[in-house]
Amino acid sequence: MFVILFYMPLDNRAFYTALVFSVAGITDWLDGYFARKLGQMTPLGAFLDPVADKLMVAIALALLIEVYDAWWFTLPAVVIIGREIVISALREWMAELGKRTSVAVSFIGKLKTTAQIIAIIGLLLFQESRDNILYMANMVALYVAALLTLWSMVIYLRAAWPDLTRSQD
Template identity: 40%
Template sequence: MINLPNMITVVRILLVPVFLIVFWAAGPHRVLWGMLILAVAGITDVIDGYLARKLHMVTPLGKILDPLADKLMVISVMTSLFMIGRFPFWLVVLVIVKELLLVTGSLFMVIRKHLQVSANFYGKAATIAIYAALFFSAFKITGASLVTVLAGIISVIALSNYALSFARRRTY
């Protein structure tokens, strides 16, 4: 069902190619404009989630599109920043592996166990830490290396937490 929160999420998905076009266009401020697009995507993520809960408009479609929009944007930004030498390769790999494992585990839980999988505190903390690492790295802010290491640590903690959660729900 397409409702207001889902429409906002679709706009977020459409921001991914906009980010890529702007970021890879020749120009002195391409990183700035690209990161502004990431900021808009982050703000709309908060808005669509708030509206979906507040207006009781959480839908199965929204539960699929919302994390998809997040993953597409973050991976696009991380990869782009890595390609211009502003983001560490190890964190790109870590986040992609984490997301692949989470998607695989979530699909298993939904298909085989008929259980819903949703974001928790650690997953949200990892997302915030990754956004911070992206901004610190993009703008070469002092402490960017420390922020990326913290984002990596929090991402591993989030993945471990999800793995433990999946293991607890599994029936043998």
């Protein structure tokens, strides 16, 4: 639905895509909150939730790369998408070793997610206006998200480093 709306020739297309992305983020947060609070977590939910989150962010960034069509936008978007792939692979590998908790979500990861969601919503919403303070604020948020992305990746890799470098006897 998000991608279809993005390409629809609607007058308020930017608003609708930002709204769908926002609703997806809010419902994702509520789902996680209530699942934890009510003890309704399942292995399937634990698997699908991060996959869905990363997919939605990657799709939104890929679509926005097309809109903004500039290296200074593509660079942080590729950093964010690339990190998500690396950390997903790392978590899967660590889970196989029985050490998934050593690469659990950190506070920096939560800050990164907040910054990237704010940036994506703003960049979706204000696609047409690139010469104002809102565009600049959202680009700053995107770069903050990319820096936090790198920082959190270093934290995860550092935590997993002993297992990554251990020889397989």
